Amino acid sequence: MTTPSPTTAATAPGAAFWTELEQALGAQGFARSGADSIPDKYWTDWSGTAPVQPLALVRPRSTDEVSALLRICHAYRVPVVPQGGLTGLAGAAVPVPGCVAVSMERMNVIEDVNARTGLMTVQAGVTLQAVQEAAVVAGRVFGVDLGARGSCQIGGNVSTNAGGNGVLQNGMMREQVLGLEVVLADGTVLPMLRPMLKNNTGYDLKQFFIGAEGTLGVITRVLLRLRPAPQAKATCLVAMPGFDEALAVLARMQSRFGNSVAAFELMWNDFVQTSMQWQKLQPAFAEQHPILALIDVDGKDEASLQDAVEAALGEAMEAGEVVDAVIAQSGEQAKSLWKLREAPAEMTQHMHPPVNFDVSLPQVDIGRFAAACRAAFDARWPGHHSLFFGHVGDGNLHVTTDGKTIGGEDEALEAVLYGLVQQFQGSVSAEHGIGLHKKPYLPFSRTAQELAAMRAIKSALDPLGLMNPGKVFDGAVGDSAVP
Numbered sequence: 261m262t263t264p265s266p267t268t269a270a271t272a273p274g275a276a277f278w279t280e281l282e283q284a285l286g287a288q289g290f291a292r293s294g295a296d297s298i299p300d301k302y303w304t305d306w307s308g309t310a311p312v313q314p315l316a317l318v319r320p321r322s323t324d325e326v327s328a329l330l331r332i333c334h335a336y337r338v339p340v341v342p343q344g345g346l347t348g349l350a351g352a353a354v355p356v357p358g359c360v361a362v363s364m365e366r367m368n369v370i371e372d373v374n375a376r377t378g379l380m381t382v383q384a385g386v387t388l389q390a391v392q393e394a395a396v397v398a399g400r401v402f403g404v405d406l407g408a409r410g411s412c413q414i415g416g417n418v419s420t421n422a423g424g425n426g427v428l429q430n431g432m433m434r435e436q437v438l439g440l441e442v443v444l445a446d447g448t449v450l451p452m453l454r455p456m457l458k459n460n461t462g463y464d465l466k467q468f469f470i471g472a473e474g475t476l477g478v479i480t481r482v483l484l485r486l487r488p489a490p491q492a493k494a495t496c497l498v499a500m501p502g503f504d505e506a507l508a509v510l511a512r513m514q515s516r517f518g519n520s521v522a523a524f525e526l527m528w529n530d531f532v533q534t535s536m537q538w539q540k541l542q543p544a545f546a547e548q549h550p551i552l553a554l555i556d557v558d559g560k561d562e563a564s565l566q567d568a569v570e571a572a573l574g575e576a577m578e579a580g581e582v583v584d585a586v587i588a589q590s591g592e593q594a595k596s597l598w599k600l601r602e603a604p605a606e607m608t609q610h611m612h613p614p615v616n617f618d619v620s621l622p623q624v625d626i627g628r629f630a631a632a633c634r635a636a637f638d639a640r641w642p643g644h645h646s647l648f649f650g651h652v653g654d655g656n657l658h659v660t661t662d663g664k665t666i667g668g669e670d671e672a673l674e675a676v677l678y679g680l681v682q683q684f685q686g687s688v689s690a691e692h693g694i695g696l697h698k699k700p701y702l703p704f705s706r707t708a709q710e711l712a713a714m715r716a717i718k719s720a721l722d723p724l725g726l727m728n729p730g731k732v733f734d735g736a737v738g739d740s741a742v743p
């Protein structure tokens with residue numbers, strides 16, 4: 261390799277860069293803006309961030325190709341933006357000017373599934389749904405589930421430390437990862453695929469890359485833990501008069517069923533009505549109620565589990581916590597109850613644009629926080645259309661507002677909501693990450709000392725600031741003091 265003079269994102273790399281890329285990846289191994297067409301689906305993600313055409317698009321097939329690519333980009337100081345399924349809601353996978361976008365979609369092989377040990381090794385571009393289906397074939401389940409399952413990739417799920425509907429029982433993505441293979445900014449491959457739960461041999465390096473949003477390296481392979489499949493499952497939709505009663509129901513179910521309470525999803529009435537309208541669903545109850553919960557409980561035997569859930573809900577009704585409830589009588593009915601929670605997949609179609617929030621709060625405060633938000637939005641944007649819902653079992657509230665009902669004042673809306681998050685001492689992101697959208701608000705949830713430690717890690721692993729620059733932190737490519 262020749263030694264090129266340093267360039268930055270603002271300086272397009274010269275002919276030698278393209279020659280080396282071609283030698284490493286073949287003439288068909290990359291698409292170049294201008295010379296080739298780079299489909300616009302790689303220019304932005306689900307967050308609705310303004311599209312940016314990358315300098316080049318590479319869709320590697322192997323770790324060796326990723327390593328060669330990153331080595332060349334490092335030598336020529338060309339920034340790199342890893343891309344998974346592009347379903348991220350924080351703008352983290354959107355190209356930066358002058359970057360090579362690395363789509364992992366062709367690294368989509370499930371390499372190994374071991375039903376006995378409950379371990380699965382996959383390339384990073386395998387979709388979440390493919391992992392879930394392979395786990396079921398092996399008589400197991402995968403612990404993370406979310407609405408974008410058909411498109412999002414395991415590498416993206418790891419990089420965002422995705423949450424979703426199973427966190428209450430199984431934890432976030434971090435808890436499903438036993439090992440990673442990562443390519444660092446200079447092309448070094450870091451193999452960390454050890455099939456052991458316990459390994460106290462110094463720093464647990466893989467943890468740095470989980471939730472790093474592609475700012476520290478490209479994840480190429482993942483060793484996943486699978487969970488035992490429950491023998492029986494009960495799903496119910498429960499109507500409650502308010503948030504405090506909802507928390508009482510959660511506590512009641514957990515004291516009765518322990519960790520077998522697999523999901524506890526809350527939906528405020530505005531979400532429920534909108535979801536039914538968008539998806540043309542029949543109402544489950546004759547009347548509207550302030551809050552509904554979707555609850556999944558695992559057990560050993562269908563009949564006795566149904567009886568136990570019915571008894572617990574009966575007691576909750578007597579205590580005034582529950583107003584009405586439906587228990588699914590079949591897998592099909594359970595699916596149709598869960599359909600109510602699937603409205604987020606429709607948001608980009610019906611909202612112009614959806615302005616998404618994904619905050620974490622002390623669980624006990626979520627009801628008061630939601631009321632405070634609504635009051636603040638009502639005061640400034642009368643007639644706004646905002647939906648409140650979330651994985652409240654894990655303290656995670658989602659709020660989505662239709663941008664056209666606030667006159668496009670997205671930034672003012674963010675300032676109002678994140679100001680309240682700071683007041684309630686919550687986190688500006690529970691699971692979607694910081695990306696571009698939440699950068700200004702990161703200091704609301706992290707101290708200066710924490711941010712300095714994060715920057716030190718970034719600087720150690722990516723001293724030239726080439727990996728996904730400007731995401732999570734601000735910073736310029738080639739700035740060795742790093743962003």
Ligand SMILES: Cc1cc2nc3c(=O)[nH]c(=O)nc-3n(C[C@H](O)[C@H](O)[C@H](O)COP(=O)(O)OP(=O)(O)OC[C@H]3O[C@@H](n4cnc5c(N)ncnc54)[C@H](O)[C@@H]3O)c2cc1C
Nearest residue numbers: 344345346347348352407413415416417419423473474479
């Ligand atoms: C309808 C809908 C419902 C959703 N529900 C949830 C939910 O319940 N819970 C939740 O947590 N999220 C949810 N999301 C958000 C999104 O699906 C997750 O953040 C998901 O984990 C992103 O995966 P992805 O493959 O699409 O990643 P992308 O959007 O492509 O990328 C996300 C980040 O990961 C980085 N990245 C991707 N692949 C790699 C790799 N191989 N190596 C290094 N970095 C990489 C990118 O650079 C970027 O920073 C939802 C999204 C939609 C559209």
